[in-house]
Amino acid sequence: MKKPSTRTILHFAVLIVAMLSIAAQAPILSSVVAESVPSVELNADDLGPRPIEQLTSQVITRDYAHAWQAMAEALDSNGKDLLDASFTGWAKENLSNLIAQQERTGIHTHYVDHGHKLVALFYSPAGDAMQLRDQAQLEMQIFDGHKLIDSEQVTLQYMVVMTPGTDRWLVRDLETIPEAEH
Amino acid sequence: MRIRNAALFFTLLTLPGLAPGDEIHAPAQVVAGTSFSIASSGSGKATFYLIGPYSVRKRIVKTGGGIAVDGSEVEHAGRYSAVLCSDQCSTAHFYVRPAGASRISLLVHPSRVPVADSDAISAVAFVFDRFHNLDMAPETVDFKVMPKEGRELTQAISVENGVAWVRMTSGRKEGLSKIGAYVGKTSEIRVVQQVAADACNLHIRAEWVGHSFFVETAPVRDCSGNSVPDGTVVSFTKTDASGKTTVDVPIKKGIARVEMPVSGEAHITVASGVATGNELNVAGGR
Numbered sequence: 001m002k003k004p005s006t007r008t009i010l011h012f013a014v015l016i017v018a019m020l021s022i023a024a025q026a027p028i029l030s031s032v033v034a035e036s037v038p039s040v041e042l043n044a045d046d047l048g049p050r051p052i053e054q055l056t057s058q059v060i061t062r063d064y065a066h067a068w069q070a071m072a073e074a075l076d077s078n079g080k081d082l083l084d085a086s087f088t089g090w091a092k093e094n095l096s097n098l099i100a101q102q103e104r105t106g107i108h109t110h111y112v113d114h115g116h117k118l119v120a121l122f123y124s125p126a127g128d129a130m131q132l133r134d135q136a137q138l139e140m141q142i143f144d145g146h147k148l149i150d151s152e153q154v155t156l157q158y159m160v161v162m163t164p165g166t167d168r169w170l171v172r173d174l175e176t177i178p179e180a181e182h
Numbered sequence: 183m184r185i186r187n188a189a190l191f192f193t194l195l196t197l198p199g200l201a202p203g204d205e206i207h208a209p210a211q212v213v214a215g216t217s218f219s220i221a222s223s224g225s226g227k228a229t230f231y232l233i234g235p236y237s238v239r240k241r242i243v244k245t246g247g248g249i250a251v252d253g254s255e256v257e258h259a260g261r262y263s264a265v266l267c268s269d270q271c272s273t274a275h276f277y278v279r280p281a282g283a284s285r286i287s288l289l290v291h292p293s294r295v296p297v298a299d300s301d302a303i304s305a306v307a308f309v310f311d312r313f314h315n316l317d318m319a320p321e322t323v324d325f326k327v328m329p330k331e332g333r334e335l336t337q338a339i340s341v342e343n344g345v346a347w348v349r350m351t352s353g354r355k356e357g358l359s360k361i362g363a364y365v366g367k368t369s370e371i372r373v374v375q376q377v378a379a380d381a382c383n384l385h386i387r388a389e390w391v392g393h394s395f396f397v398e399t400a401p402v403r404d405c406s407g408n409s410v411p412d413g414t415v416v417s418f419t420k421t422d423a424s425g426k427t428t429v430d431v432p433i434k435k436g437i438a439r440v441e442m443p444v445s446g447e448a449h450i451t452v453a454s455g456v457a458t459g460n461e462l463n464v465a466g467g468r
Contacts, residue, residue, distance in 0.1 A: 049347065090314045094236035094258065107231065107238045122345050125304035126291035131345055142233055142263065144240065149231060150265050150273050159316060159343065161308070173308075175316055176235055176260035178211070178277045 038113035040065040042132075044120040052123055052130075060130065060162065063169040064118060068136075071095060072111040078103050088163065089172040105144075112139035118160075127164070129172075134158040204228050204245040206266040208274035214281040214313050215257050219248035220264050220274065228268035234278070235260035259315035283321055283365040284312035290361045290372040296379040297356055297406050301349040303327075303374060307363040309344050316344035321365055328360040329353040329376070341365075352376050356408040378408035384416070384459025386452045397450055397462070398439035409436050414454060422448035 042061045044052045052060075067086035074082040078099050083092050102108045114137035122131040135157055142150040161173035204224030212218050222228075224245040232239040232251065236258045243249050245266065256262065259280045265273045287308040295302045305325055309317045323346035327335045332353055339346040346363075353359055356378050362371040382405035388397045397418055402410040416438035419428045423446045431438045442450070450462040 049349075098236045098238065101238045105238050105240045107233070107240060109233065109238075121343055122347075124289060124306045124347065125349060126289070126306075128289055128291070129306060129308075131343060133343075140263075142231070142265065144229075144231070144267075149267055149271050150233075150263060152273075156261060159318065161316070173316055174235075175258075176277075177318065178261075 037065045037069045039115040040068075040118060041116070042118045042120060047120040047123050050123040050125050050127055052120060057120075060120070060132075060169050061118070064116065064132075064134075064160070064162070064171070066168075067171045068111075068113055068116065072113060074099060075102070075109050075111070078108065085168075086171060088165065088170040091171045091174045107142065107144050110141040110143065112141070114138060130162050130169070132160045132162065133177075134160055204266050204268050204272060206249075206264055206272045206274045208262075208264045208276040211277045211279055212256060214259050214278050214311060214315055215253040216281075217253040218251055218256075220251060222246060222249055222266055224268065226268065228266050231263070231265040231267070232256075233263040233265065234258055235262075257313040259311075259313070280315040280317040280319070281311040281313060282319070283309045283317045284368055285310040285314070286323070286363050286365060286368055286370040288361075288363045288370040288372055290374060292374070293372075294375045294377060295352045297352055297376050297404065297408055298354050298379060299352045302352050303350040303361065304347065305350065305361050305363065305372075306345065306347040307341075307365075307370070309341055309346070309365055317341075318344045322346075324362075324364040325350070326360075326362040326364065327353065328362060329355060330357040330359065331355050354406040354408075378410045379404040379406065381410045381414065381416070381454040381457045384452050384454060384457055386418070386450070386459055386462060388450065388462050388464055394441050395444045395464070396439060396441050397452075399433075399437050399452065399459070401436040402433055402438065402454065410454070412436070416452060416454045418442065419451045419453070420444070420448050421450075422446055 040061045042057055044057055070082045070086045080096050080099050083095050087095060117135040119133045120130060121133055135155060137155055139153050141148060157177045157179060159175045159177050160171060162169045163172045204222055207221040222245045226245055227242055228245045230241055230243040230249055232255055239255055256278045259278050262276050262278060263273055265271050289306040291304050307323045309321060311317050321341040322338050323341055325337045325339060325348045327350055332355055337348055339348050353376055356376050359374050359376050360371050361374055362369055381402050385400040386397055399416060404410055410433060412433050414433045415430050416433060417428055417430050418440050420442050429440050431440045444464060448464050452459040
């Protein structure tokens with residue numbers, strides 16, 4: 001059998017490096033593709049003081065799913081405008097600031113969303129605010145440029161406040177809370 | 183064989199996390215806005231990342247001691263990841279808790295309400311710390327109703343998940359009434375316009391002015407004695423030989439007044455909403 005030349009070995013090595021580089025960037029490439037709408041289940045059995053209308057529960061579920069989709073896309077692409085349709089108040093301002101910091105530092109977070117279990121806790125008597133607790137199944141990947149610096153599968157608890165907008169419910173507050181907080 | 187070795191070499195070169203690196207240890211919880219230190223092992227320099235719910239920080243730090251985190255870097259409540267990368271990355275997670283009640287977001291509905299209306303006003307208070315984190319620590323919100331005249335009413339409500347709410351009955355006097363929510367030294371106030379309720383005990387009288395016959399009400403008031411607002415409609419109904427005629431008249435300057443042609447005997451009644459008043463029997467032809 002003919003012995004491979006040094007030149008052949010070098011070509012082969014370059015090929016491997018190129019393949020590994022592409023593999024390392026796979027999450028980045030996938031993030032360019034639009035995020036899918038995550039699954040959201042809503043339990044409003046113990047909600048009060050205002051009872052929830054069936055249509056409202058459907059809309060809350062839909063709009064919260066869209067909010068997560070928008071947030072994941074916005075954080076992945078540093079696209080502040082993507083937040084407009086689903087966020088308002090402090091949640092929107094905080095996420096906009098986060099995106100500005102991501103742009104400055106080159107760090108960004110990529111969410112792989114495995115679904116949300118929402119429990120509606122409080123619906124104001126006038127119907128102008130709803131508080132929910134979310135148990136989110138997420139895979140969070142943190143990149144510095146193209147370098148993956150941390151990746152983890154987590155179950156996170158969120159406290160959420162949503163308020164009605166003109167044609168949808170908007171996320172006004174979104175905070176992670178420790179497991180024992182509820 | 184040389185090919186296989188070269189491939190293995192480049193594979194090892196491109197995969198992170200195979201060489202030993204520095205360790206990082208964060209406290210389980212800290213209070214928002216409070217400076218603290220994250221312990222690190224190793225020696226030399228490394229890149230430190232602090233990834234919060236709404237913030238990202240990156241800097242080069244010296245390992246083997248405490249990594250100082252300024253209070254301004256942990257103002258948002260929630261879960262943080264501290265990542266230290268040299269040859270490989272080490273991660274620690276911790277939670278930032280709200281810093282204690284400092285702000286109240288108060289929703290009061292409606293902004294205009296009839297007097298003495300049971301449970302007509304709802305007030306919802308969201309309690310935040312000074313960094314706008316929802317403060318979920320158990321607290322009590324004092325809701326106060328402060329009418330322009332009359333005594334102040336206070337109701338203490340426990341905060342649940344950062345929210346407290348109450349339903350209140352409007353006062354008996356029309357005018358501006360302040361609705362306040364108080365937590366410690368923090369307060370938020372909204373103003374509700376209390377307006378007279380429906381008319382109560384209508385009273386009418388008739389008079390001739392020249393050849394014209396007029397019917398007018400006494401000043402129209404609700405059951406608490408507040409003047410019913412101008413524009414509220416009062417209906418006068420006349421029944422005479424020609425049949426039944428109803429005239430709707432808005433209150434002006436506190437009374438409703440209408441000219442009614444009368445020939446022969448007539449029976450006149452008055453109503454506003456569900457309230458009715460006295461009835462008049464008059465003889466016309468003047």
